[in-house]
Amino acid sequence: MTQKIAIDPVTRVEGHGRVTVHLDDNGKVDDAFFHIVEFRGFERFIQGHPYWQAPVLVQRLCGICPVSHHLAAAKAIDQIVGVDPEDLSPTATRLRQLLHYGQIFQSHALHFFYLASPDLLFGVDAPKEKRNVVAVAMEHKELAKKGILMRKFGQEIIKAITGKKVHGIAAVPGGIQKTFNKAEQKYFLEENDTPSAKTMIEWSKEIISFIRSYHEKHYLWLDSFASYPSGHLGLVTDDGAFELYNGRMRAIDSKGNITLNDVHNDEYLKYFVEGVEKWSYMKFPYLKSLGRHEGWNRVGPLARLNVSDSMPTPLAAEEFETFKAYTNGNTNNNTMHSHWARLIEMLYCAERIQELLHDPDILGDDLHREGVQRPEGIGIIEAPRGTLIHHYRVDEKGMITKCNLIVSTTHNNEAMNQAVKWVAREVLDEQKEISEGMLNQVEVAIRAYDPCLSCATHAMGKMPLQLSIYDHLGNLVNERSRN
Amino acid sequence: MNEAGIKAVEKILVAGKIQNDTRTLVLGIGNNGRSDDGLGWAFLDELEASGIFNGKMEYRYQLGIEDAELISHFDQVVIVDAYADSLERGAAWQPCKPEDNFSFTTHEVPPGVILHLCHDLYGKTPQVDCLLIAGKDWGLKIGLSEDACQNLDRAFGLFKERLVYQLNE
Known part of the structure; x- marks a missing residue:
């Protein structure tokens, strides 16, 4: 008899998803799926809005990576106003880059310290009460304090450029709305309530050392799990x-x-x-x-x-x-090497932030360029979770007639499904009882992609994830939910 | 009283009162795109417009772990948030105690856990009070319901009752 297992919700990812595992009549895994069950229709309702609203509206897709949507849309809208990336002023380009690196830095810090570190520090079989960032904070205080300040550093960069840590505004069609000033520049180059860019580089190196030594001890797992x-x-x-x-x-x-x-x-x-x-x-x-x-x-x-x-x-x-x-x-x-790669990217961002903070162009006042309007614009950027594509078409009045968004997590959709199938076959196969640790391994595989399911479906609302087991007749035989 | 004397008096913390200086933080929680969920932000807007508060204000969609670090820099913290049930006076104070038992999501961390982490990580225990404001409508809309507007006024009154006014005002 085929059975089906469902994880609903999957925790410590951004968004609401559901995992189902289908068993055959011998209790062996027949197949497994990662379902995304949110729906929003963002691409549709943005139609009819003037093009200049796009960078502001689309960032509401997400509370974690709004800057990425803001910048991808801005790059597309630049083209609609006839400004190609090489035609932007140096100040606008540098400040957008600084904003982008601040965003990736804070998002990667959030993922590694808040979401992934409990699995690495306590193990996938640890009791669920321990698998969270508060437990990390209680048992690894210095690591937690650094994680908090690293995220804060990225958020403060965002706030300095956009006015807010979440959903601020920086880019305008053909440029940027404000420049940096010397006080802001000094703030990030010196130690304050927020550590300096130099300290961020040092701490990024330390965290990479941590993950490398972790790899030395756990390479058998990291080199094979969900690969x-x-x-x-x-x-x-x-x-x-x-x-x-x-x-x-x-x-x-x-x-x-x-x-x-x-x-x-x-x-x-x-x-x-x-x-x-x-x-x-x-x-x-x-x-x-x-x-x-x-x-x-x-x-x-x-x-x-x-x-x-x-x-x-x-x-x-x-x-x-x-x-x-x-x-x-x-x-x-190797899927689990994503964490190592993510930390190398944090170091890259910290280095680029420091370099940009010393660049006199960020203090310039040439903020905005104009060109000849075009009917279409495409903006592609590497968001924290991967390649992000924004594509808009407008009519002669500048109203959006078409919007196509391919977000990072959407690109990873098949990859996450492959990861879930791997865990189902390697961990859940022929198990009479599904333990909490087994369930968590499904989540660990998904979590390596740091998915943002709300972005991927352009969704809203509460965001838990969920695992169900069904037999071959479609009867639910086991289910776990976490909120 | 001379200027030094006034400043000395201003710095005395009064039990049950909100100190009106840079040692006090007011955090407004919510989302103004969801009607009455924007009460926390509306409170901050009104507080800023009133000009009566000399402390620091921060807008939040929800509390995050990093807010443990933020509140460690203050003696007093007021967290203003919408309340999904009814309240006798439309608004109410609720004291906040440290909590170490919770289930983490990336989207929400309770105030008590933030306070617990603040003590655990930074060795600081600011006085934290929550000011709850009853809301009614939670749909996709910018703007408060009529009931929420009235409750906002009541909450503002409760806040002013506790606020220590500067002697030179």
């Missing part, structure tokens, strides 16, 4: 280096062969298409040339390091080389 071959997608510079703000799209397959060769933003529709499944509101993007089953890619920190030939900042570059050497330069398909 599987896949494609990887991310932005790179013209010379193939790691890039987060403005680059070309590159994809590779699980062996490192290039499957998307440094494509310009404007061309994404030529190469990508989104599939749908009846059991999820979240779409499944893939490369047309490879098809639905071969053309999907992971995105995010692990993918970005995989597709890049080099890292532009010196300290992150050293860590990048160590990371690459771990797999002898081959593509890294």
Whole structure:
């Protein structure tokens, strides 16, 4: 008799999802799915609004990465007002980059310290009362204090540029609305209530040392858990280096062969298409040339390091080389190495923030450029969780007639489903009792992608995740819910 | 009384009162896109417009772990939030005690847990009080319901009753 297991809700991810495991009549796992059951329809209701509202409206998709949506939309709207990235003023470009790195820094800090660290520090079988950041704070005080201040640093950068830590406004069509001042510059370069950029670099290095030593002790688990071959997608510079703000799209397959060769933003529709499944509101993007089953890619920190030939900042570059050497330069398909990759990105962001804080352009007053209006704009950016695509079309009055958003977590949809299937087959298969630790392993696999399900479905409301087991007749035989 | 004397008096903490200086933080919790859920923010708007408060104000969608660090810099904290049930006077004070037993989500951390973490991580225990304001409508709308507006006025009255006014005002 086939049985089905459902995890509903899945915890410590952003959003509301549900996992179901289908068992055959021998109790073996037949299949497993990660369902996203939120729906919002953001792409539809933004239609009819004037183009200049898009960067403000779309950031309401999310309370964790609003800056990424704000900037991706802004890049698209720049094109609608006839301003290409290279035509933005240096001040606008630098401040948008500073904002972007602040956002990724704080989001990665949130994920590592608040969401992932309980699994790493206490183990996946720890009692659920322990698997949270408060337990981390109580038993690892110094680590927790650093995590809090690292997130605060990124949030304060955001606040300085946008006026608010969440849902502020910085970018305007063709530029940015305010410049930085010397007091703000000094604040982030010196020790205050918020540590300096220099301290952030030091602490980022310390955290990478922690994860490397953790890897030495737990490599058997980290090198195998929820690992599987896949494609990887991310932005790179013209010379193939790691890039987060403005680059070309590159994809590779699980062996490192290039499957998307440094494509310009404007061309994404030529190469990508989104599939749908009846059991999820979240779409499944893939490369047309490879098809639905071969053309999907992971995105995010692990993918970005995989597709890049080099890292532009010196300290992150050293860590990048160590990371690459771990797999002898081959593509890294180890899902749990995402945490290591994420921390290397934090170091990169800290280095870039320090560099930008010393750049006199951030104090400039040339904020805004104008061009000749166009009917369409595409903005692609590397958000904390991966490649984020915003695409708008407007009519002659400047009203939005079409909006297409492919967010990072959507790119990772198939990857998360593969991770869930891996855990179902390796951990849950033929188990008479499903323990709390087993359930948590399903979540750990999903959590490695740091998914933001509210962004992916453009959803709202309460965001718990949930696991159910069904037999082959569709009868629910076991269910766990957490809130 | 000379200026030094006035300042000395101003710094005396009065039991049950809200000290009106930079040692006091008022946190407004909510989301003004969800009608009466915006009560916490509306309270801060009104407090700022009134010009009577000399402390610091912060807007929040919800409390986060990092707020333990924030409140460690203050002697007194008032957390203003919408309340989903009815209150006899439309608004009410609720003292906050440290709590170490809770289930974590990224979206919400109770005030008592924030206070507990503040003590545990930073060795500080500011006086924290919650000011609850009853709301009625929670739909997608910017703007408070009529009932919520009345309750906001009542809450503002409760706050003013406790606020220590500067002697030179």
